[in-house]
Amino acid sequence: MGDRVKIYGDGKSGNCLKVKWTADFLGLSYDWIEIDIMQGESRTPAYLALNPAGQVPTLVLDDGRPLAQSNAIIIHLAEGSALIPEDPYDRARMLEWMFWEQYSHEPYVAVARFHVKYLGKPVADLEPRLVERGAAALQRLELGLADSPFLVGGRASLADVALVAYTRVCHEGGFSLDAYPAVKAWVARVEAALGIR
DSSP: OOSOEEEEEOTTOHHHHHHHHHHHHTTOOEEEEEOOGGGTGGGSHHHHHHOTTOOSOEEEOTTSOEEESHHHHHHHHHTTSTTSOSSHHHHHHHHHHHHHIIIIIIIIIIHHHIIIIITOOOGGGSOHHHHHHHHHHHHHHHHHTTTOSSSSTTSOOHHHHHHHHHHTTGGGGTOOGGGOHHHHHHHHHHHHHHTOO
16 A cells, blocks of 8 residues: 555544544554644645545545545555454444444434534434434444444454444533443443554
């Protein structure tokens, strides 16, 4: 992949932190370019040339090719590493969790956090559907972790990276992990395994 890549990201975003944590865990050399989405920095012509969707994160390879979408980026970075199971079924299960994260977890847990922490909305004023679906996502995680220390194959994988990002800060959106003891213990295990502080 070359010597050095660029990661454009907002350090407050779980989707961006996934990429940073993966790169750090793998010991990859990169330049982090901070993009403040609240100041519109992902909507400049220069940034939109890299990522027409105007979203963070964006990875730019050393040959100039850009790659967007956090889970696509971490799969690219981690190819051939211990973060991607060798067993085809376990790899597919990892992807299953990662697809679910973007469709059924992030749109509720992360969006609630954004409304509360960054837009200043009281938790009591959150849309009930947002709260219900966020709680359902945490309950699904609780079930998935009932008999396993990690989501797939008994050790940390990109499924854990993807899902820990917003789960570990879900309290900032009004959710409490006290009701999900398996999830709470898993967050600590993933943080330890990845060296997240």
